[in-house]
Amino acid sequence: MGGKSGPSNNQMVQFEMQQAQEARDKENARQARLNQGKSAIDSIFGNDNFGDPFYNKYQQAELDYTLPQLQKQYGEAKRTAEADLARAGLLRSGAAGFVQGKLTDQQAVNEAGLRAKADTDTSDLRKSIAAQQQQAYNQLYATEDPTVAANTAATSAANAQLQTPNVAALGDMFKPIAIGLGSAIPAVTGQAEAQRQLNARTGRESGSGTVTS
Amino acid sequence: MCDPISIIGLGFSIGMSLYNMQQQQDMASKQQSANDQWVAYQRRQSQNYLQRDEDLRRNAEAGREGALEELGAKKQTAAQESESERLKTSLTPEEVAAQAEGDPNAIAGAMFSGQQHGSEEMKTAIQGHIQQAAIEARKRIAALADVQSYGGSQYGLTNRANTILNTAGQDIRLAGNERSGILSAYNVAKAVEPIKITQYGGGAAGGLAQAGAGVAGQGLGNALAASI
Numbered sequence: 001m002g003g004k005s006g007p008s009n010n011q012m013v014q015f016e017m018q019q020a021q022e023a024r025d026k027e028n029a030r031q032a033r034l035n036q037g038k039s040a041i042d043s044i045f046g047n048d049n050f051g052d053p054f055y056n057k058y059q060q061a062e063l064d065y066t067l068p069q070l071q072k073q074y075g076e077a078k079r080t081a082e083a084d085l086a087r088a089g090l091l092r093s094g095a096a097g098f099v100q101g102k103l104t105d106q107q108a109v110n111e112a113g114l115r116a117k118a119d120t121d122t123s124d125l126r127k128s129i130a131a132q133q134q135q136a137y138n139q140l141y142a143t144e145d146p147t148v149a150a151n152t153a154a155t156s157a158a159n160a161q162l163q164t165p166n167v168a169a170l171g172d173m174f175k176p177i178a179i180g181l182g183s184a185i186p187a188v189t190g191q192a193e194a195q196r197q198l199n200a201r202t203g204r205e206s207g208s209g210t211v212t213s
Numbered sequence: 214m215c216d217p218i219s220i221i222g223l224g225f226s227i228g229m230s231l232y233n234m235q236q237q238q239d240m241a242s243k244q245q246s247a248n249d250q251w252v253a254y255q256r257r258q259s260q261n262y263l264q265r266d267e268d269l270r271r272n273a274e275a276g277r278e279g280a281l282e283e284l285g286a287k288k289q290t291a292a293q294e295s296e297s298e299r300l301k302t303s304l305t306p307e308e309v310a311a312q313a314e315g316d317p318n319a320i321a322g323a324m325f326s327g328q329q330h331g332s333e334e335m336k337t338a339i340q341g342h343i344q345q346a347a348i349e350a351r352k353r354i355a356a357l358a359d360v361q362s363y364g365g366s367q368y369g370l371t372n373r374a375n376t377i378l379n380t381a382g383q384d385i386r387l388a389g390n391e392r393s394g395i396l397s398a399y400n401v402a403k404a405v406e407p408i409k410i411t412q413y414g415g416g417a418a419g420g421l422a423q424a425g426a427g428v429a430g431q432g433l434g435n436a437l438a439a440s441i
Contacts, residue, residue: 008245012407015252019259026263033274040281049286061359068353125363128371135378136281139385143273146389146396 030144037140045133055122062118069170070114074107077174084179099177110173216435222428244410251407262399269388269395276384283377289370296368300358305351312347320344 043049081099085091282288311319320340321329328339363370 009248011252012248015255022259022263037277044281044285054286054290058360058363061356061363064356065353065360068349121360128364128374132284132374132378135382136277136284139277139280139378139381142382142385142389143270143277146269146392 034140034144037144038137041133041136041140045129045136050129055125058125059118059122062121063115066114066118066170067111070107070110070173073170073173074103077103077106077177081177081179084177088179090179095179099179102177103174106174114170218428219431222426222430225428226423226426240410244408247408247410251405254405255403258399258402262395262402265395266392269392273385273388276381276388280377280381284374289374292368292373293362293370296362296366296370296373297355297358299368300361300366301355304358304361305354309347309350309354312344313351315344320347 081103082091085093085096085099090096308319308322312323317340320343323343324336324339328336331339361369365371
């Protein structure tokens with residue numbers, strides 16, 4: 001009696017099965033988009049694009065700005081020392097060698113410091129690019145999952161910050177080395193050694209030919 | 214053989230059963246119709262939701278892909294170089310630029326007073342030094358412009374990237390918020406249940422049919438007992 005004419009929920013079950021299938025298809029498509037999106041981001045921020053040449057250019061730019069200042073100061077300090085040594089009649093003495101050594105030492109240490117700073121700044125640039133990449137990932141996941149969109153947008157401004165490199169003038173990188181000033185303040189580093197060499201080479205008494213650094 | 218009461222009871226019972234069956238068929242038909250309406254409603258809601266969600270997702274995707282394209286190495290490098298050029302012009306004093314180019318007036322302006330009256334050889338040598346110094350200064354300023362163009366300058370890479378990411382982030386956020394909203398609305402629609410039809414008076418008709426059958430059965434029983 002009721003077999004043919006009874007109410008059937010077949011259509012409802014079919015509909016819900018269809019819904020389940022659509023959900024599965026949608027999820028598969030979502031996962032495919034995620035994989036594709038991640039590959040695209042990996043490629044854009046990979047070594048082929050943001051490789052060493054990109055960062056080296058930045059590092060070199062910073063060195064091109066700072067090293068000439070150092071070279072200039074070194075040249076000036078050297079010329080001053082040469083003039084002072086010549087005035088003191090010590091140009092061809094052990095003291096001259098000592099002064100030259102001090103200048104060379106300061107030059108090397110200062111240059112190493114500037115190169116280290118350029119390297120650190122380049123590292124910051126790498127971090128900044130990495131933060132951009134992370135943002136791109138976050139946006140990918142936010143696009144595919146609306147519930148994370150709000151959090152992603154709120155934090156985006158805080159990322160991707162590049163530390164400002166040191167672009168101020170370097171200031172005096174070389175300690176002045178006073179030559180021929182007997183009244184200069186004694187007990188400065190290296191003075192005793194310089195004086196010893198000065199005496200050995202010239203046979204002079206300390207006084208007019210003192211070297212202080 | 215059969216008394217009229219039994220026959221009436223039997224007829225009444227059959228009639229009520231038929232009535233009851235008709236009522237059930239009517240109820241089944243109404244329930245089927247209600248189910249069909251529910252499926253149609255749910256299908257419509259689902260299609261609307263999926264379409265709207267996909268549209269919003271595409272909006273977010275467009276923002277995201279646009280940002281990604283702008284953050285590619287080629288565009289970032291081009292932007293950095295462009296910013297570097299802008300900074301070179303902006304940072305280099307006009308006087309230094311003119312001296313580096315060999316502008317005699319600019320170079321003469323940098324000479325100490327009295328040097329203008331010196332020998333030509335001396336003036337040429339001094340002017341050469343001034344020009345060379347200006348060239349070197351300009352070179353270093355260019356390097357400074359390069360450094361700045363990666364970071365904190367107005368249109369430097371960091372600011373540019375942040376602007377791009379923030380713009381895309383807001384597009385994604387808006388789409389995400391709207392998608393959450395329509396998902397909530399859709400969940401409410403999904404919770405709507407189909408109408409459940411109940412048979413009004415079906416029980417009473419069944420009881421009457423049963424009573425009629427009882428009367429008919431009793432009458433038939435008595436008739437049968439009398440005939441034995």
